Amino acid sequence: MKTFLDCLPCMMDQALRAGRMATDDERIIKKLLDTVGAMMKDIPMENTPPETGEIIYRKVREITGVTDPYKEIKKANIEEALSLYPELKKNVEESDNSLLTAIRMAIAGNVIDLGVNKKFNLVEDVQKILKQDFAILDFDKFEKQLKIADSVLYLGDNAGESVFDKILIEELNKPVTYVVREIPVINDVTEEDAIASGINEVAEIISSGTTAPAVILSLCNNEFIERFNNSKLIISKGQGNYEGLSNVKQPVFFLLKAKCFVIANELNVEENDIVLKGINV
Amino acid sequence: MKTFLDCLPCMMDQALRAGRMATDDERIIKKLLDTVGAMMKDIPMENTPPETGEIIYRKVREITGVTDPYKEIKKANIEEALSLYPELKKNVEESDNSLLTAIRMAIAGNVIDLGVNKKFNLVEDVQKILKQDFAILDFDKFEKQLKIADSVLYLGDNAGESVFDKILIEELNKPVTYVVREIPVINDVTEEDAIASGINEVAEIISSGTTAPAVILSLCNNEFIERFNNSKLIISKGQGNYEGLSNVKQPVFFLLKAKCFVIANELNVEENDIVLKGINV
Numbered sequence: 357m358k359t360f361l362d363c364l365p366c367m368m369d370q371a372l373r374a375g376r377m378a379t380d381d382e383r384i385i386k387k388l389l390d391t392v393g394a395m396m397k398d399i400p401m402e403n404t405p406p407e408t409g410e411i412i413y414r415k416v417r418e419i420t421g422v423t424d425p426y427k428e429i430k431k432a433n434i435e436e437a438l439s440l441y442p443e444l445k446k447n448v449e450e451s452d453n454s455l456l457t458a459i460r461m462a463i464a465g466n467v468i469d470l471g472v473n474k475k476f477n478l479v480e481d482v483q484k485i486l487k488q489d490f491a492i493l494d495f496d497k498f499e500k501q502l503k504i505a506d507s508v509l510y511l512g513d514n515a516g517e518s519v520f521d522k523i524l525i526e527e528l529n530k531p532v533t534y535v536v537r538e539i540p541v542i543n544d545v546t547e548e549d550a551i552a553s554g555i556n557e558v559a560e561i562i563s564s565g566t567t568a569p570a571v572i573l574s575l576c577n578n579e580f581i582e583r584f585n586n587s588k589l590i591i592s593k594g595q596g597n598y599e600g601l602s603n604v605k606q607p608v609f610f611l612l613k614a615k616c617f618v619i620a621n622e623l624n625v626e627e628n629d630i631v632l633k634g635i636n637v
Numbered sequence: 638m639k640t641f642l643d644c645l646p647c648m649m650d651q652a653l654r655a656g657r658m659a660t661d662d663e664r665i666i667k668k669l670l671d672t673v674g675a676m677m678k679d680i681p682m683e684n685t686p687p688e689t690g691e692i693i694y695r696k697v698r699e700i701t702g703v704t705d706p707y708k709e710i711k712k713a714n715i716e717e718a719l720s721l722y723p724e725l726k727k728n729v730e731e732s733d734n735s736l737l738t739a740i741r742m743a744i745a746g747n748v749i750d751l752g753v754n755k756k757f758n759l760v761e762d763v764q765k766i767l768k769q770d771f772a773i774l775d776f777d778k779f780e781k782q783l784k785i786a787d788s789v790l791y792l793g794d795n796a797g798e799s800v801f802d803k804i805l806i807e808e809l810n811k812p813v814t815y816v817v818r819e820i821p822v823i824n825d826v827t828e829e830d831a832i833a834s835g836i837n838e839v840a841e842i843i844s845s846g847t848t849a850p851a852v853i854l855s856l857c858n859n860e861f862i863e864r865f866n867n868s869k870l871i872i873s874k875g876q877g878n879y880e881g882l883s884n885v886k887q888p889v890f891f892l893l894k895a896k897c898f899v900i901a902n903e904l905n906v907e908e909n910d911i912v913l914k915g916i917n918v
Contacts, residue, residue, distance in 0.1 A: 361663060364670045365649035372646055382642060386682065389645050393677030396670055401663075 357599045359401045359408060360618050367405075368392055370471060371412055374542065377429075377470075378420035388419045406570035406596045409471075413541045413569060424540035426470060426515075433468050433516030433543065434552050436478055441519055447486070448523055455502075456495055458527040460486055463611050463630045465520025466513060466594050470543040471569060472615045478516075485613065491629035497637045498609055505589035507531040510559065511571050511601075513594030514542075515549035521593065525558045532559040533583065541569045544596075570596030573604065595619050607637045638880045640682045640689060641899045648686075648693055649673055651752060655697045655823065658706035658751075669700045687851035687877045690752075694822045694850060705821035707751060707796075714749050714797030714824065715833050717759055722800055728767070729804055737776055739808040741767055744892050744911050746801025747794060747875050751824040752850060753896045759797075766894065772910035778918045779890055786870035788812040791840065792852050792882075794875030795823075796830035802874065806839045813840040814864065822850045825877075851877030854885065876900050888918045 371392040375385035392412055399408050417423050444461055451457035464485035467476040502508070508530050512518055518534075525532045534555050537544045545553075550561050565577025571592070573581060584590065590608040592601055598610045598619065610633045614620040620627045652673040656666035673693055680689050698704050725742055732738035745766035748757040783789070789811050793799055799815075806813045815836050818825045826834070831842050846858025852873070854862060865871065871889040873882055879891045879900065891914045895901040901908045 361653055361657075361666055361670065364667075364674070365646050365653055368646035368649050368674070372642055376642075382682075385642055386645075389642065390678035393645070393649075393674035396674030401667065 357404055357602045357619075357622055359399060359403055359405050361401075362618050363405045363408070364396055364399065366616070367399075367408060367412055370409070371416065373470075374413060374416045374425060375420060377425035378416060378422035384420055388415060391415050391419060404570075404572060405599045406568045407572055407575070407600075409570070409596070410541075410566070410568035410572070410575065414567070426540065426543040429470065430515035430543050430549055431552070433478075433514075434519060434549060437465065437468070437516045437519035438553070440479070440482070441523070444482075444520070444523055448527065455499070455527050457486075458524040459495070459498070459611060459632055460630075461520050462517075462524040462593065463613055463632070465517035466611070466613045468514045468516040468543070469594065469615060470514075471596065474615055485630060488630055490632060491614075491625035492623065492631045492633045494609065494632055494634040494637075497634045498632060501589045501607055501609070501634065501637050502528065502530065505530060505587075507533065507587070507589075509533050509535065509583055509587040509590045511535045511564070511590065511592045511597050512545040512550065512555075513597060515545045515553070516543070517593065518545045518550055518553035518555055522554050522558055524591075525555070530589075534559040534561050535564050535571065535580065536561060537567070537569070538563045538565050538577075539567050541567060544569050568596075568600070570594075570600040572600045598623075602635070605636060607634070609634045609637075638685055638883045638900075638903055640680060640684055640686050642682075643899050644686045644689070645677055645680065647897070648680075648689060651690070652693055652697065654751075655694060655706060656701060658710075659697060659701035659703035665701055669696060672696050672700060685851075685853060686880045687849045688853055688856070688881075690851070690877070691822075691847070691849035691853070691856065695848065707821065707824040710751065711796035711824050711830055712833070714759075714795075715800060715830060718746065718749070718797045718800035719834070721760070721763070722804070725763075725801070725804055729808065736780070736808050738767075739805040740776070740779070740892060740913055741911075742801050743798075743805040743874065744894055744913070746798035747892070747894045749795045749797040749824070750875065750896060751795075752877065755896055766911060769911055771913060772895075772906035773904065773912045773914045775890065775913055775915040775918075778915045779913060782870050782888055782890070782915070782918050783809065783811065786811060786868075788814065788868070788870075790814050790816065790864055790868040790871045792816045792845070792871065792873045792878050793826040793831065793836075794878060796826045796834070797824070798874065799826045799831055799834035799836055803835050803839055805872075806836070811870075815840040815842050816845050816852065816861065817842060818848070818850070819844045819846050820848050822848060825850055849881070851875075851881040853881045879904075883916070886917060888915070890915045890918075
């Protein structure tokens with residue numbers, strides 16, 4: 357997905373929020389905003405938004421000197437999600453269609469996103485999403501693709517959401533490789549977060565190699581790209597991964613909640629809609 | 638009021654919205670955003686936000702070549718407000734306290750603000766505000782000050798809102814001077830808009846001389862500054878004028894709806910609260 361004009365003020369806003377997570381020193385945050393503002397002219401509109409995000413969050417690290425501003429909040433989100441796990445798991449097991457309910461759970465976990473300017477209440481939001489209609493629901497295609505795939509490549513998004521991913525992975529009944537970011541960026545899931553979420557009990561964990569807040573193939577390592585190119589079923593979580601991968605040629609299912617109107621427009625849905633969208637299947 | 642860090646992404650957002658009002662050419666809007674982004678480093682945080690607004694909206698005019706992007710929408714807003722005038726006027730006349738109801742009307746009209754990122758529905762929003770409690774209500778002080786003032790200096794804000802201002806002016810029973818912007822900036826009220834709103838029937842109209850989207854004394858002409866310094870009662874409409882004048886030494890009553898959380902925090906009220914706040918009285 358290309359960068360839209362609306363993404364530019366949003367990037368300033370993201371820099372402000374990330375800066376505030378890293379430091380209370382307003383002069384440092386001002387310097388960060390000055391730097392991001394001056395970068396605007398170098399942002400190619402044909403790039404995907406997370407490619408620019410990669411540069412912005414790098415500037416957050418460089419200018420504030422803090423490599424993982426979201427460390428504590430990620431830990432708290434994982435703990436809260438783990439506390440919900442037994443009940444969510446029970447919901448899935450008791451439902452008429454456990455695979456579809458698990459997909460819904462995985463999307464519900466996508467509210468834990470600190471890259472967008474939206475507050476969330478995990479328990480309330482999850483309950484709401486569990487009852488919400490899908491705006492796009494390519495479930496038949498998903499089931500069919502799952503049947504023919506030997507294994508699943510599962511692209512994680514946020515820490516905490518990863519606990520909800522575990523529930524879906526347990527319903528797939530296929531070998532799963534769970535893909536994490538190479539380094540901490542926003543509250544995206546890293547190897548450490550995935551292990552804290554119990555993903556290591558149900559999947560192999562690998563890094564995409566990227567330092568962007570999404571899977572951007574041109575920024576990924578060769579091992580990941582090879583796996584990506586040979587996968588029969590790729591599950592992609594969240595907005596950032598959609599922005600990065602919406603034009604690839606592989607069979608990808610995007611599981612996300614549309615949290616900004618730019619992405620909602622691009623998907624032809626409304627803001628706050630939930631989506632299971634398959635491409636190249 | 639000083640500039641807060643939150644104002645900086647908001648300024649990018651304002652540039653985007655104003656650019657879109659002026660042109661459909663995305664390359665021109667991108668150039669505008671690049672320019673405003675590069676300006677960030679030169680924005681002194683001790684300046685008031687509309688001082689920076691003055692520079693940004695000047696860039697909108699320079700880069701798009703459109704001097705009054707809001708011309709048509711201002712005309713439509715004035716016409717809609719005029720169509721409501723008879724009924725609003727009747728409400729005031731039939732109320733127990735016509736002055737307080739007229740103040741409430743004048744604040745209700747402040748929803749017509751295209752500088753903030755909020756949509757409005759004039760009829761619905763006005764009905765809501767007419768029933769809303771004030772978060773700050775210095776009405777006794779206002780009545781007292783009105784009694785001792787020979788005349789009133791009334792600082793207008795938006796075109797359309799000006800029709801609601803007329804209703805309040807008619808209840809003041811004092812000679813009123815209505816102050817407009819020197820040139821079109823956002824949808825702020827100019828002399829032409831004030832006349833179209835019927836203000837000339839109830840008040841003298843003068844320009845503050847400023848090209849900023851608010852009264853900033855350092856940018857005003859001498860005639861206005863003299864009037865301002867010698868006024869016993871100044872009525873200041875809207876957020877921009879509050880940002881520009883919150884620290885002056887004259888007797889000012891601010892009538893506004895707090896449409897952004899930065900201003901709400903500064904006033905110690907909640908977002909969307911309505912306020913009649915007197916200073917130096």
